[in-house]
Structures are given as structure tokens and as C-alpha cells.
Amino acid sequence: MKVIRSVQNKQVKEWKKLSTKKGRKKQNAYLLDGWHLVKEALAARSEIKLLLVTEDFKYRAEFEEMNTQNSEEIIISEEVAKHLSETPSPQGIFGVIALKKEQSTPVSLQGGAWLMLDSVQDPGNIGTMVRTADAAGFTGVIFGVGTADVYQPKVVRAMQGSQFHIKLITASLSEWIQQMHKENMPVFGTELNPAAKPYDEVGKYRDFAIVMGNEGNGMSEEILSTTTTNLYIPIKGHAESLNVAVAAGILMFQLKR
Amino acid sequence: MKVIRSVQNKQVKEWKKLSTKKGRKKQNAYLLDGWHLVKEALAARSEIKLLLVTEDFKYRAEFEEMNTQNSEEIIISEEVAKHLSETPSPQGIFGVIALKKEQSTPVSLQGGAWLMLDSVQDPGNIGTMVRTADAAGFTGVIFGVGTADVYQPKVVRAMQGSQFHIKLITASLSEWIQQMHKENMPVFGTELNPAAKPYDEVGKYRDFAIVMGNEGNGMSEEILSTTTTNLYIPIKGHAESLNVAVAAGILMFQLKR
Structure with a gap:
């Protein structure tokens, strides 16, 4: 040897x-x-x-x-x-x-629960969200343009092996959202904006997507305008916001049927 | 100057x-x-x-x-x-x-929602849980023996200023749990054990506590045996567990009235 x-x-x-x-x-x-x-x-x-x-x-x-x-x-x-x-x-x-050959051009999804990442930056947050998506029974995670690379060491460490359980796709979020609309799957955006819909008032779904945005700036205007509904997690105390991986966890477990 | x-x-x-x-x-x-x-x-x-x-x-x-x-x-x-x-x-x-002078010996709590940390180790997780407790409208966080120090730089960075909004106490969890029992406040432990009660079947509370355990080993047997009920977040996919800060976020937002 x-x-x-x-x-x-x-x-x-x-x-x-x-x-x-x-x-x-x-x-x-x-x-x-x-x-x-x-x-x-x-x-x-x-x-x-x-x-x-x-x-x-x-x-x-x-x-x-x-x-x-x-x-x-x-x-x-x-x-x-x-x-x-x-x-x-x-x-x-x-x-x-x-590295797996990825399907980046939209194809028929045939449903499923998807997490989409719009310019999320922190590798620990990204890896934790993949792990949480796995735990919540999601089908896969779509990494939009501007989101940190899936296989960098810190993401790999935080994923804890969940890349072997669910699909990970790097692609244009807009194109996949269009495909989801075609298949009548609701796409929920997230906003730090009390004018958006409270996350616990939209019910539970089997086939749907949740989009999480950048740590500092949230989702891009472009993507926000193409979602079905945008959700908000009401802040009851004085914190300005939630960590993006925690917010994603709350939403995935709340919305997934 | x-x-x-x-x-x-x-x-x-x-x-x-x-x-x-x-x-x-x-x-x-x-x-x-x-x-x-x-x-x-x-x-x-x-x-x-x-x-x-x-x-x-x-x-x-x-x-x-x-x-x-x-x-x-x-x-x-x-x-x-x-x-x-x-x-x-x-x-x-x-x-x-x-540093604030801390109240570490149990006193009458007069209710409130409390997060308790039993030997949680990672400073990023700890800081994120304090921030999430603040966002969820919790009264404070009690740091048990063996949990990393509240004011170390990485905890401080992850708390994002929430130490100025809610109470942070370093103390013996057992003593505080006894005090909570005296005041008829339910104390929910957490276990990675499907025999425990599913977290979304216990209702919502104003005055209560949630205990989170160590990243690798969970809560200590000693503390688990003194709680009112122990909760479980069902894992639907193939991940072995959730990140502790994500699990705490899901529980705090689910249980707090």
C-alpha cells in the first residue's frame, strides 16, 4: 500500500x-x-x-x-x-x-420540498441549513448565484453528511422559481418586514419552496418579486433579526407537512 | 484626549x-x-x-x-x-x-420564559441561542455549569447585543429547576429520543423553561430526570440530529405563547 x-x-x-x-x-x-x-x-x-x-x-x-x-x-x-x-x-x-454532475437547468421537479439560498454567505449557516433541510424531510437545496460554494470545507463540516441524503443544486433561482410556478408549487420568500405574511398563518405543504436571503441584506428584490407569498417571522423581543439558519429551521419545520 | x-x-x-x-x-x-x-x-x-x-x-x-x-x-x-x-x-x-453582578442563587421568578443551557459548548451556538431567545420574547437564559462563558468574544459576537435586552444568569440548573417547580412552571427537557413527547403536541406557554443539552451528548441524565416533560423534534429525513441552536429556535418559537 x-x-x-x-x-x-x-x-x-x-x-x-x-x-x-x-x-x-x-x-x-x-x-x-x-x-x-x-x-x-x-x-x-x-x-x-x-x-x-x-x-x-x-x-x-x-x-x-x-x-x-x-x-x-x-x-x-x-x-x-x-x-x-x-x-x-x-x-x-x-x-x-x-463531485456529482449537477442538474442546473430546470427540469420537471414532480413536487417535493425545496430550500433555496439567495446569496447566503456564511459557510457555517449554509451547511447548517442543508443539515436542517435533511432533518425536516426536504427534497433538496438549490444554491443560487452569489451563495457560497457547496463543497468548501466549512460548509462540508456543517452539513454533517447531509449532502449524501438530499439533492444539492447550484443554479439560477429565477429559472427554478419559474419552473415551480409552472408546476403550481407555492414559493415562499422571506422578509424582515412585518407587512409580509406571518409564517404560522399559511398552513402546511408537501410540495413547495422556501427562499432564504443574505445575512445582511436579505433576499434580492428581483427574487422577492417572483415568489408566491413572502413570509415574516414576528420578532417578539428586541433582537433586530434572527440568524438565517435558525430562521430557516423554524420555517422548514413549520411549513413542511 | x-x-x-x-x-x-x-x-x-x-x-x-x-x-x-x-x-x-x-x-x-x-x-x-x-x-x-x-x-x-x-x-x-x-x-x-x-x-x-x-x-x-x-x-x-x-x-x-x-x-x-x-x-x-x-x-x-x-x-x-x-x-x-x-x-x-x-x-x-x-x-x-x-460585567453585571449576577443573581445566581434562585429567587422568585414570577414567571417568564426561560432558556436553560446544560453544558452547551460551541460559542457560536450559545450566542445564537441568546439572540434567538431575545427574538422569541424570552425573559432570559440560564447558563448551567459546564456551559461556555457568556462573555467570551465569540459568544459576544453571536449574541448581537441581545445581552442588553434579556437576563443572562450563570448558575446551577438543578437549583433553578427546583425553584420553577415551586412556582408551578413547566420545565421542558430535550432529547434525541423518539420515546419523548413530540414538541408540537404540548401546546403554548407564557411561563415555562426549555433546557438544551450538549452538542455531542445532549442533556445530562441528572437534569433530564428533574424536568416536567422531555420533548423530541421528529427527524423526517436521514440527518442524525439538528444543530442545537436550530433546535432551540424551533422549540422556542413553537412553545412560546
């Missing part, structure tokens, strides 16, 4: 580049860091190009018990693991995962 | 220590970073010991228009601002705020 000990190794340099959007695009892959995420990828029979594992981790029972025979393995040193990880004490296991 | 340009200055070293729990305790103060937070402190007539402001920020209209006459001001260099801040591009304004 191949062993790589030096951070100067050419392959290590390539893996390190997976933390950038350019690197991910060029190699058509992204990096998973940690056992929980790699296990999710194995369970989902996702296309794992490579498993990178430290000697220490390789002989743990939990790893030995897992069927990894379809994935090429490379042993890496602790030093290489530290170099690749964005956490201070990496577990010593990484997966290089193939 | 006093001007400090060097990061070697003795006072700068003291302010820098406010990022540690020890430093905050010794100086009985904590640091606010940025205009939004300082403005909230000024609006709340909180005890601002010192305002630290760069020359650039001092002559901004928004700062000049604000009544700061009761607070001592010190001019700091951009270098000192960068040294004190935990963000890459600080705005150039800081407040040194007196």
Missing part, C-alpha cells in the same frame, strides 16, 4: 488545493475530513476516489470493520493529516469524493 | 486579556468589538467603562451623532484595533463594558 509522509509530496499539494473552489473544479472532487463524514459517504455508496488514512486510524476496529474494498487507500503521516485538515486535531481519515 | 498607538502599551495588554475568562474576572469587564454592539450598549445605558476608537472611526457621522458624553474615550491606532479584534478587518470601535 502506498505511503506518503511528506507535506512536500506532489499529491498532498493537490489534495490541499481541494480547499479552493478552483482546485475542486480542476480535480472534479472535494475533501471529507473525519470518520463521521467518510462513513456517511461509504454508506451512501458515493464515489470515493481515495481514502487517506493514518497508520493509527487504519487499525481502529471501526475502520477495519467497514467495507472499504472498492476505494483505493493511501497511508498518510500524522503530519500530512494535520496539513490537510482545517481542524486542530484531525482524526486521521479523509475521503476524496467525486 | 488620550491616544494609544503601540500594542506594547500596558493598557492595551490589559484589554487584550479581556478575551480570557481570567482577565474578564480580574477586571470585572468584557470587550465589545464593532459599532453595532457598542451602539446597543449605549442605547441600553449599559455601564461602558471606556470607548476605544480609531481616529478614522471617531469622525464618522454615525459616531459623532451618538451621545457618548458619559463614557471616557481613548483614541487607538489601527494597529491596536487589529491587535484587540478577533475579526480580520475591525471597524475601529470597541467598548469596555462592566
Whole structure:
């Protein structure tokens, strides 16, 4: 089995580049860091190009018990693991995962519950929303133009493996909203505006979409004007607003039938 | 007006220590970073010991228009601002705020809606929960033993000024839960356990408490056994759990009358 000990190794340099959007695009892959995420990828029979594992981790029972025979393995040193990880004490296991070919042009959705992100910026918020959409039984998340990249390390960490459970699409929100209108699916925008409709007065749905906006500026005017109805979560105290991931959680659990 | 340009200055070293729990305790103060937070402190007539402001920020209209006459001001260099801040591009304004004397021994609550944190660890989650409690119209948040410190920089950033709107108490959760039982207030625990009661089947309350547990391990057995009822948010997809701040948001908005 191949062993790589030096951070100067050419392959290590390539893996390190997976933390950038350019690197991910060029190699058509992204990096998973940690056992929980790699296990999710194995369970989902996702296309794992490579498993990178430290000697220490390789002989743990939990790893030995897992069927990894379809994935090429490379042993890496602790030093290489530290170099690749964005956490201070990496577990010593990484997966290089193939990026899925995405359906970005609208097609018939045949219903489903969708979360749409309009220029959301914070990777922790984005990853948490994908995880919450999964927990709420949503079909997928559509990443609009201007929203941070799906497979950057901080998003991947916060998604907690939910990318293997629901659909993630990067596309023009306007085009998908048009498609939803064609299929008579309501699209709910969100506004920090008491003139919008209170979120708990619109009932529950099976086939619908919720759009969340940018942390500082909310949804774009352009998208707000194309929704079916815009919703508002009434603020009862003195906070100016809710964190976008918390607001998305409240809405998804309230609206999903 | 006093001007400090060097990061070697003795006072700068003291302010820098406010990022540690020890430093905050010794100086009985904590640091606010940025205009939004300082403005909230000024609006709340909180005890601002010192305002630290760069020359650039001092002559901004928004700062000049604000009544700061009761607070001592010190001019700091951009270098000192960068040294004190935990963000890459600080705005150039800081407040040194007196820590409030806390009521940690239980007293009559006279009702209210309370969020209790049982060993929650992540500062971003904690700050976000305080902000959400404020938005949901809660009375206060009780930080149990083992929960991260209220005034550490990352918590302060995520609270977004909500510490000036609601009560924050660091105390023994068991003692406060006993007090709540005496006052016939229901205390809802939270469990990742489908045997617990679904969160949307218990109705709405004015006077009550919700307890959130540790990110990895949930609530302690000790506290779980003293609650009135334990609640569960049914997971409809394949995610293993919800982020604790998202779960707290869903529960607070669902249960608060």
C-alpha cells in the first residue's frame, strides 16, 4: 500500500488545493475530513476516489470493520493529516469524493420540498441549513448565484453528511422559481418586514419552496418579486433579526407537512 | 484626549486579556468589538467603562451623532484595533463594558420564559441561542455549569447585543429547576429520543423553561430526570440530529405563547 509522509509530496499539494473552489473544479472532487463524514459517504455508496488514512486510524476496529474494498487507500503521516485538515486535531481519515454532475437547468421537479439560498454567505449557516433541510424531510437545496460554494470545507463540516441524503443544486433561482410556478408549487420568500405574511398563518405543504436571503441584506428584490407569498417571522423581543439558519429551521419545520 | 498607538502599551495588554475568562474576572469587564454592539450598549445605558476608537472611526457621522458624553474615550491606532479584534478587518470601535453582578442563587421568578443551557459548548451556538431567545420574547437564559462563558468574544459576537435586552444568569440548573417547580412552571427537557413527547403536541406557554443539552451528548441524565416533560423534534429525513441552536429556535418559537 502506498505511503506518503511528506507535506512536500506532489499529491498532498493537490489534495490541499481541494480547499479552493478552483482546485475542486480542476480535480472534479472535494475533501471529507473525519470518520463521521467518510462513513456517511461509504454508506451512501458515493464515489470515493481515495481514502487517506493514518497508520493509527487504519487499525481502529471501526475502520477495519467497514467495507472499504472498492476505494483505493493511501497511508498518510500524522503530519500530512494535520496539513490537510482545517481542524486542530484531525482524526486521521479523509475521503476524496467525486463531485456529482449537477442538474442546473430546470427540469420537471414532480413536487417535493425545496430550500433555496439567495446569496447566503456564511459557510457555517449554509451547511447548517442543508443539515436542517435533511432533518425536516426536504427534497433538496438549490444554491443560487452569489451563495457560497457547496463543497468548501466549512460548509462540508456543517452539513454533517447531509449532502449524501438530499439533492444539492447550484443554479439560477429565477429559472427554478419559474419552473415551480409552472408546476403550481407555492414559493415562499422571506422578509424582515412585518407587512409580509406571518409564517404560522399559511398552513402546511408537501410540495413547495422556501427562499432564504443574505445575512445582511436579505433576499434580492428581483427574487422577492417572483415568489408566491413572502413570509415574516414576528420578532417578539428586541433582537433586530434572527440568524438565517435558525430562521430557516423554524420555517422548514413549520411549513413542511 | 488620550491616544494609544503601540500594542506594547500596558493598557492595551490589559484589554487584550479581556478575551480570557481570567482577565474578564480580574477586571470585572468584557470587550465589545464593532459599532453595532457598542451602539446597543449605549442605547441600553449599559455601564461602558471606556470607548476605544480609531481616529478614522471617531469622525464618522454615525459616531459623532451618538451621545457618548458619559463614557471616557481613548483614541487607538489601527494597529491596536487589529491587535484587540478577533475579526480580520475591525471597524475601529470597541467598548469596555462592566460585567453585571449576577443573581445566581434562585429567587422568585414570577414567571417568564426561560432558556436553560446544560453544558452547551460551541460559542457560536450559545450566542445564537441568546439572540434567538431575545427574538422569541424570552425573559432570559440560564447558563448551567459546564456551559461556555457568556462573555467570551465569540459568544459576544453571536449574541448581537441581545445581552442588553434579556437576563443572562450563570448558575446551577438543578437549583433553578427546583425553584420553577415551586412556582408551578413547566420545565421542558430535550432529547434525541423518539420515546419523548413530540414538541408540537404540548401546546403554548407564557411561563415555562426549555433546557438544551450538549452538542455531542445532549442533556445530562441528572437534569433530564428533574424536568416536567422531555420533548423530541421528529427527524423526517436521514440527518442524525439538528444543530442545537436550530433546535432551540424551533422549540422556542413553537412553545412560546
